[in-house]
Amino acid sequence: xxxxxxxxxxxxxxxxxxxxxxxxxxxxxxxxxxxxxxxxxxxxxxxxxxxxxxxxxxxxxxxxxxxxxxxxxxxxxxxxxxxxxxxxxxxxxxxxxxxxxxxxxxxxxxxxxxxxxxxxxxxxxxxxxxxxxxxxxxxxxxxxxxxxxxxxxxxxxxxxxxxxxxxxxxxxxxxxxxxxxxxxxxxxxxxxxxxxxxxxxxxxxxxxxxxxxxxxxxxxxxxxxxxxxxxxxxxxxxxxxxxxxxxxxxxxxxxxxxxxxxxxxxxxxxxxxxxxxxxxxxxxxxxxxxxxxxxxxxxxxxxxxxxxxxxxxxxxxxxxxxxxxxxxxxxxxxxxxxxxxxxxxxxxxxxxxxxxxxxxxxxxxxxxxxxxxxxxxxxxxxxxxxxxxxxxxxxxxxxxxxxxxxxxxxxxxxxxxxxxxxxxxxxxxxxxxxxxxxxxxxxxxxxxxxxxxxxxxxxxxxxxxxxxxxxxxxxxxxxxxxxxxxxxxxxxxxxxxxxxxxxxxxxxxxxxxxxxxxxxxxxxxxxxxxxxxxxxxxxxxxxxxxxxxxxxxxxxxxxxxxxxxxxxxxxxxxxxxxxxxxx
Numbered sequence: 001x002x003x004x005x006x007x008x009x010x011x012x013x014x015x016x017x018x019x020x021x022x023x024x025x026x027x028x029x030x031x032x033x034x035x036x037x038x039x040x041x042x043x044x045x046x047x048x049x050x051x052x053x054x055x056x057x058x059x060x061x062x063x064x065x066x067x068x069x070x071x072x073x074x075x076x077x078x079x080x081x082x083x084x085x086x087x088x089x090x091x092x093x094x095x096x097x098x099x100x101x102x103x104x105x106x107x108x109x110x111x112x113x114x115x116x117x118x119x120x121x122x123x124x125x126x127x128x129x130x131x132x133x134x135x136x137x138x139x140x141x142x143x144x145x146x147x148x149x150x151x152x153x154x155x156x157x158x159x160x161x162x163x164x165x166x167x168x169x170x171x172x173x174x175x176x177x178x179x180x181x182x183x184x185x186x187x188x189x190x191x192x193x194x195x196x197x198x199x200x201x202x203x204x205x206x207x208x209x210x211x212x213x214x215x216x217x218x219x220x221x222x223x224x225x226x227x228x229x230x231x232x233x234x235x236x237x238x239x240x241x242x243x244x245x246x247x248x249x250x251x252x253x254x255x256x257x258x259x260x261x262x263x264x265x266x267x268x269x270x271x272x273x274x275x276x277x278x279x280x281x282x283x284x285x286x287x288x289x290x291x292x293x294x295x296x297x298x299x300x301x302x303x304x305x306x307x308x309x310x311x312x313x314x315x316x317x318x319x320x321x322x323x324x325x326x327x328x329x330x331x332x333x334x335x336x337x338x339x340x341x342x343x344x345x346x347x348x349x350x351x352x353x354x355x356x357x358x359x360x361x362x363x364x365x366x367x368x369x370x371x372x373x374x375x376x377x378x379x380x381x382x383x384x385x386x387x388x389x390x391x392x393x394x395x396x397x398x399x400x401x402x403x404x405x406x407x408x409x410x411x412x413x414x415x416x417x418x419x420x421x422x423x424x425x426x427x428x429x430x431x432x433x434x435x436x437x438x439x440x441x442x443x444x445x446x447x448x449x450x451x452x453x454x455x456x457x458x459x460x461x462x463x464x465x466x467x468x469x470x471x472x473x474x475x476x477x478x479x480x481x482x483x484x485x486x487x488x489x490x491x492x493x494x495x496x497x498x499x500x501x502x503x504x505x506x507x508x509x510x511x512x513x514x515x516x517x518x519x520x521x522x523x524x525x526x527x528x529x530x531x532x533x534x535x536x537x538x539x540x541x542x543x544x545x546x547x548x549x550x551x552x553x554x555x556x557x558x559x560x561x562x563x564x565x566x567x568x569x570x571x572x573x574x575x576x577x578x579x580x581x582x583x
Contacts, residue, residue: 006062007061008061012059047574049570050567060560061557070095071112071116074122075099078120095112097115118138123534130541142532142535143527145167147168147196155205157205158237159427160204161232165198167197170193173190175190176191176217180203208234213229216228231518240437241265242260243270243304244305256305266283266285268290269283270290294321295321306333306334330402333406335405337411342373350400356392379393382400384398395432402464403438444467446461453498455522463482463494464490464491466490471508472508476499
């Protein structure tokens with residue numbers, strides 16, 4: 001189907017036009033000098049046709065044609081030659097393209113009706129180039145090495161650093177060692193020879209600062225096979241102000257309040273004895289009873305701990321007030337689980353629960369078997385698991401505006417204290433409450449969206465600030481453009497492309513207190529992990545086969561033979577004409 005004409009060498013139209021006009025004027029002038037012989041108008045017309053044919057030979061006119069059979073094959077890193085050869089034999093004339101994350105392929109994709117992607121796949125930040133292009137992904141083989149990793153990038157001093165993940169196809173006798181910056185071993189694990197092996201490494205950092213741990217792979221003889229950096233930011237512990245609300249005194253609260261008080265937190269406990277009668281307990285704070293919980297009082301606390309029975313008994317007005325303070329003031333809410341919490345709509349409990357019929361669980365580095373409710377937490381959108389080193393999600397928090405709501409499936413955690421495992425008890429509650437408590441507000445609150453930033457690849461981050469006019473600077477003092485969130489005017493997002501490895505930082509211009517450190521890895525770091533994540537992202541983004549192909553418009557050159565014939569005939573006539581009709 002012809003939709004129109006175009007010129008393939010349209011960029012040359014101006015010099016071609018000028019040259020054609022010069023030739024036309026010169027040849028017509030020659031015919032004018034010989035006008036006495038007649039045929040001036042006929043020869044001038046032939047001159048025009050001849051020069052036009054020459055111009056079209058140079059400009060190459062083309063017509064737009066609809067096609068639906070022009071496939072392409074995108075060859076990404078680690079592609080299989082056999083897969084490539086198979087596609088080339090099936091689809092004759094398929095166009096080969098080498099994928100390079102540093103170069104755009106969008107122009108080449110515009111003329112393709114569909115593409116096959118083979119190898120490790122397309123980087124997620126390049127997915128936008130394939131929007132609207134039917135694409136099938138044929139993955140490479142998942143590499144041997146660490147293919148899943150989970151750890152806390154930010155910790156409070158005294159908390160426990162857990163590093164857990166999955167190693168794909170380890171060599172028998174391989175060890176994983178967690179090391180500090182000086183190369184000292186902190187924890188290790190020997191891997192079994194299986195398809196996928198889960199592992200856990202942990203340590204207790206005691207000092208605040210920016211630290212670069214490493215996960216090192218060693219063979220059975222102790223020879224280092226590979227070492228990958230593990231950046232962790234450890235902050236000083238700040239005392240919190242907590243309010244605990246119970247309809248009646250519980251053993252869980254009895255031991256929890258003592259733990260919080262011993263760690264220097266300000267704690268007020270309100271337990272209901274009878275209707276309208278309360279018992280108050282105060283730790284590290286003044287003795288002021290709280291009967292009416294107003295906005296003013298809630299703003300004074302960092303975290304509210306309430307059992308599910310008490311929470312569900314609150315009226316709608318109080319729940320709305322509590323939620324308003326969570327959204328707008330960043331207040332934290334921890335729901336102590338009870339049987340009444342399950343089976344409720346998520347707008348009442350804030351979480352979705354899946355029955356797993358498991359009533360016992362063992363935490364890492366603990367010898368005690370703990371009770372739990374026969375449920376796990378469904379980690380849906382905005383719900384983030386709290387890593388306790390267990391397979392099932394038994395603790396999680398939900399982001400709600402500026403604040404968070406969290407809960408756990410663990411019952412009677414004080415059993416750890418009764419079994420003499422005080423350190424395990426402290427570690428458990430530190431991990432449960434630290435992510436939930438209100439963040440102490442500063443001028444700028446930073447959050448990294450890219451977990452393990454890499455050199456020359458996009459690093460996405462967000463900030464929360466009340467500043468009206470500010471500039472974000474990178475390590476090279478270049479200004480980074482920020483995009484305001486339309487729903488939350490005080491939240492902004494930005495992207496930068498770090499050009500050096502190691503610790504980098506972002507900062508507010510002319511504000512030395514607002515620095516945000518982040519660690520940048522080189523291309524060789526966590527290679528197996530990044531490849532596995534990239535393959536998984538491509539499988540999710542692209543289908544494994546092509547059910548449809550799109551129709552595209554391409555410019556097909558018009559055969560130049562007709563223009564050559566016209567040019568030769570015209571030039572032949574202009575040369576022969578004076579001789580045939582000479583006087």
